Amino acid sequence: MSRSFETNEGGEFQSPALERLVRSLSRLPGLGRKSATRIALHLIAEEAAAEDLLSAASEAGEKVTNCSNCGAITEPDPCRICSSDRRDPSQLCIVASPVDILPFEKAGFFQGRYFVLGRLLSPLDGVRAGDLPFERLAERIRTDGVKEVIIALDSSVEGETTALYMQQMLEGGSVSMTRLATGIPVGGALAYTDEVTLQRAFMGRRTF
Ligand SMILES: [Zn+2]
Secondary structure: OOHHHOEOOOOOEOOHHHHHHHHHHHOOOOOOHHHHHHHHHHHHHOHHHHHHHHHHHHHHHHHOEEOOOOOOEEOOOOOHHHHOOOOOOOEEEEEOOHHHHHHHHHHOOOOOEEEEOOOOOEHHHOEOHHHOOHHHHHHHHHHOOOOEEEEOOOOOHHHHHHHHHHHHHHOOOOOEEEEOOOOOOOOOOHHHOOHHHHHHHHHOOEEO
């Protein structure tokens, strides 16, 4: 084994370049130091793979953006869901993050459109209503003729607080507000809910 793979007492690589690569990889979600090291060594051994990864990341960073209408991750803007005339604009599904759209689209039962909040209300952490795009949401509800707002936020305290705020926001208007039935684990991220559970929760959705 080459000297550059030697580590100091703290387990850091003697090679500063290798150590830097491992550190930046281990900051990626889901990667611990062990997997980061495996990937780093692979990238060093396979130069073509490293170049491909770099150019793919840089191209995606340039071209992939958030839909200016709904907030989904997309390459054309507006996204395909917002610009499709086969999607029903009267049903608007509210999610916290763009990844929360994925299980819905994968399951394929929902024919409405989405609105991504980007974050959830959390007064204790200083995240207040003014930090969320509620004004844009209200405008979207008006211009799209939304009849049903479906809350698909996870059942954390923040999710509940946000849902409650929206209920007050829509109170007295002609828009009905529903939420997914139980079946989504408490505090569980929506993005990891399986399709069957999600569809069941959607079909059993109830009014506030
Ligand atoms: Zn969109």
